[in-house]
Amino acid sequence: MLSNDMWVIDPHIHMSARTTYDYLVMREFGVVALIEPAFWLGQPRTSAGTFKDYFSSLVGWERFRAGQFGIRHYCTISLNPKEANNAEIADDVIDLLPLYACKEGVLAIGEVGYDDMTEAEDKYFRIQLELAKELDKLVLVHTPHRNKKAGTTRSMDVCLEQGIDPAQVIIDHANEETVEEILDRGFWCAFSIYPNTKMGNERMVEIVRRYGHQRIFIDSAADWGMSDPLAVPKTAQLMLEHGIPEEQVRAVCYGNALAAYGQSGEFKEEDWLNPAPVDQRQLYSGSSVLRGQVPAVEAVTDSLVIQ
């Protein structure tokens, strides 16, 4: 059903919640790089130490795991909006952030923003924006699922109040109701193709038709919920089938995410096209795949025999 001759980037996916099989299939369908924003784990954490281990896994184990399948793994680091409400541990987590924010492959501070739009969320959102400024980091903003329109507006207001350049901010989980304002105010506008709760990809086709492809890109936001790690390649295919010009599809599914996060200086096409020799030895087994050999996934899907 899907052609896999187009490279895509999934700039928002929580791989910690996904299986190794997903990596195999994603690579098969053209995902060459992905970004894993720090988020919550489906239930509240009870100590700052578990955040530390989570952050360590984002810069350690997950990066290694992805590299085995020829996918370059990057991440963003933050105290997420939901858990900003946990006063017991929030400050300790904030103290951890500088230890991780400057590590290799950490592209931004995020996801930050609002969930319930509480005072505590506001406080830690601003503190993290200050940190982003101090460390010269991009910002990934999670817009709330409830009261989205107001939350999106307020998120952008706060970014500007804190003196952040909108070109350095990605506003994620956009929809038909918020896209216009995000683009008008000069922010990057990301859409999460996620069944039922966020964007559907037929709607996405219409968005690109209507708003073009400047500063717009898509992600799967796939996590432990009912989500789809192939959302980006599937949407790319759907757009092509609906007659969106190929160069626009490439921009929305690859080029724009690269341009937005590339501002960090940490996210370059060269990372997967021509990785440093030491990366090839230690981190990234992607070159053989990129040279056009057949990925191992077919053997896994086509055979009943497990050896």
Added chain:
Amino acid sequence: MIVILKSDTPAIEVTRISLDISRQWDVKVEKSIGQRTVILGMIGDTADADPRRIQNSSPWIEQVLRVRKPFKRVSREFRHGEASTVSVPTPEGTVHFGEAYPVVIVAGPCSVESEAMIVETAQRVKAAGARFLRGGAYKPRTSPYSFQGHGESALEMLDAARRATGLGIITEVMDTADLEGVAAVADVLQIGARNMQNFSLLKKVGAQNKPILLKRGPAATIDDWLMAAEYILAAGNPNVILCERGLRTFDRKYTRNILDLSAVPVLRSLTHLPIMVDPSHGTGESKFVPVMAKAALCAGADSLMIEVHPDPAKALSDGPQCLTPDGFDTLMKTLNALAAAENRGLEPASDGTHLICSSRLLLTVSPSQLERLLTSPTFALLYEKLSQQLSTAAADWLERSLAQVVSGQSKRHLLTAFSAASRKVGKADLQVTPADAQRVDSLSPGWVFPHWSVDQAARTLLLLGIPADQEQTVQMLFDNADVGELIALYQSLPLLPNSKSYCAQAVNGVRSSMTTVFNAIALRNPYPADYFDQSAWNQMVLKALFEDSPLFLIEGLDRRANPELARMLSDYAHERWAANRPVSPELWRPVGPFAEADIVADLERVLNQPDPVQQQAAALACAHSPAAQRLLNDRPDLRQRVQSGQLTWESFGESFGNSGKEKFNVE
């Protein structure tokens, strides 16, 4: 008035408090971030501002103080006692002027006379250790009939000297009309003594970005001088260096001016700005310059400005106070020794090959720490390799980071420098020659690094620089490490002081599912063989087979072979055979010496397998086994190849398929 915030004040609070104060008292608030605290300076009319009300406006405010001096921004109180640093980018890296940094030497002629002359002088003073070249293009002279400087054309000559040597340029700007032209060439703009109170010029240079060297007027009080500096800061330029250059007094018989060295400690107590001393103008006599230069250094000057001319007798201006290049060489040697004794160090020329001996490391390093580093041949070797390979900017970054780590002043700096290493120095493979490999072998047998990259080497240097009383930070580095950092940490273990204390960490590291992290411990690393107990060692060898890692790259594999491991490996081979999975031929290497009964039967089985690779492995194992040697009687061809040394475990490991030469960077 200044508002001192508590050390852990969140950034958002800082912003909020600044806004509140500025609105409520109608003042401008300037934020300065020190190492320990954030200080908000209130600029404007603060006569009505009530310190107690401000104090009570936020729990994050530590203290509110009135600055009683007429000068505000330049006063030391304004930064709550902390010194400021003026950092100047030059073609050969950033040079820092300030109390916390080594003494910076500025040298050159009074005025620029010709291109050949200025370039030659620049080369000589650079070789002796200067980081900046001085030289006047526009000269303020007492008499309108004296040489007035070559003006604009001299700027081009200075630029040529800058390009030829990489030295930073300090030259005087006399007139606001020349500002743009001078700033295009100069790295630091000098306001000469005679212009110290030219307030329109001060405002102009305050409104541009280049750092300013403000010389003291020949009859200026310290307060006059600091108020002049205040003009520059008030106009927006915080980068001012003060230069004492002698005062006009009643006695000019033996010296041109009276060099006021007491100004150095006085300024230190009054202002946070860096302090320079110019003994050449201060005395006006070349024969007095060296001794006053030494005295200035001991008085605590952050920088010295010394006039040097290739032929002082023919100088167009100030000849009598210029040193010859040879005289300057001699002075620099004395100053170097003196700076070391003062625990200060001179800012060295950034000549990569001499970094290891550079006095920059003397900065705040105790003699024993220094000795530890300098006598460490591995440190020296890695430093040398990196110095040869890194760009100037990367080498400069590494040098500065090392100096800070060695000084032990900031744990945070170590953590961030360690993370940033790959970004700052890149990830190229470390270029190692066969001669280096030999040197390593004599330095630290078993330690191998031909497969290292430059970021790994840089991280190892940072680790080696950690002061002895801060070893616990290594644990912090492990706890927060990313993949690349883990690899560098584990590969550095054999080189660290108290190496043995990391054994539990390394044993735990072997459990990692990140193959590359596992390999960093298990392969080409003498650490496990030296420190692991038998059970940990055996698990590691077995895991290497599970991970398809080549055993011939495990250091001490033969030395640490044992009967228990032989049994475990044999069991593992049987398990693989049962599952119809291939068995690595290298498995038999640690088995051979302990082969008995059942295991001899295993070897016989392998020797009779159709795959020649398996046969060769079995033959090698049999050759090392007292009990199984007889099996080779039936295979004289293989026995002969083993006996002649044609077939060894090393050559075998390298040649058989699974090691992937490229993957493991095997030369």
